Amino acid sequence: VFTIITAGEGHFHGAELAESQPAKLAALDSHWETEKMAPIYLFAWPDQKNQRNAIEILPLPGFLSLMAHHDFNAEVTGLKDFPPDEQPPVLIVTFAFKGMVASGGLMILLSLYGWTRRNKLLDSPKYLKLMVLAIPLPYIANELGWIVAEVGRQPWIVYGIMKSKDAVSPIAVSQVSVSLIGFILVYGFLGAVGFFLIARAAKKGPIVEHMAETQIQTD
Numbered sequence: 001v002f003t004i005i006t007a008g009e010g011h012f013h014g015a016e017l018a019e020s021q022p023a024k025l026a027a028l029d030s031h032w033e034t035e036k037m038a039p040i041y042l043f044a045w046p047d048q049k050n051q052r053n054a055i056e057i058l059p060l061p062g063f064l065s066l067m068a069h070h071d072f073n074a075e076v077t078g079l080k081d082f083p084p085d086e087q088p089p090v091l092i093v094t095f096a097f098k099g100m101v102a103s104g105g106l107m108i109l110l111s112l113y114g115w116t117r118r119n120k121l122l123d124s125p126k127y128l129k130l131m132v133l134a135i136p137l138p139y140i141a142n143e144l145g146w147i148v149a150e151v152g153r154q155p156w157i158v159y160g161i162m163k164s165k166d167a168v169s170p171i172a173v174s175q176v177s178v179s180l181i182g183f184i185l186v187y188g189f190l191g192a193v194g195f196f197l198i199a200r201a202a203k204k205g206p207i208v209e210h211m212a213e214t215q216i217q218t219d
Helices: 002-020 022-028 063-069 090-116 125-133 137-152 173-218
Strands: 040-047 052-060 156-158
Touching: 002 022, 002 063, 022 090, 022 137, 040 063, 040 090, 090 125, 090 137, 125 173
Parallel strands: none
Antiparallel strands: 040 052
């Protein structure tokens, strides 16, 4: 339920982006031309140098307009309406967005399937193993979402007011490196421990418990 609610919330964030950060919205699906019924592509490879997509596969007409303005026929501003030096790195943003959506969509499908089998989960060992493998999905989606948010607003640190290059603090690289390495080591260790404990608990999980109950009843 929460995954589906999150997907719905993401739709409304898309509409907010159309008003507050239109260049980021256009970069989400490498949308170059201002047009009505703007499509979303299943896959697109942006060529930012030439301001176009080198590859476009399976366009869904109007879906970007729907995401941006709740209207299939609405006009969506294209990246060409922004100076090249004020466009975000489109390749990174669009692939992070596609990965985030794919991760969220897969979580919804797995959850829906699990709900249909909610009374027979112990009879679905392959599904249970798949759910163990799916544990990283929300973390992947979350990190990709941060990439979309932070890279997508470039080159601005305050959108339309201050660029990131104008907000850089005059400090040495070594000062940042020490804290960055420290964060990576500490949180990397905590993440590894967390995944180990989750995996160990999942392996013991309801199947072992069910077998124990069955043995008690038999005895």
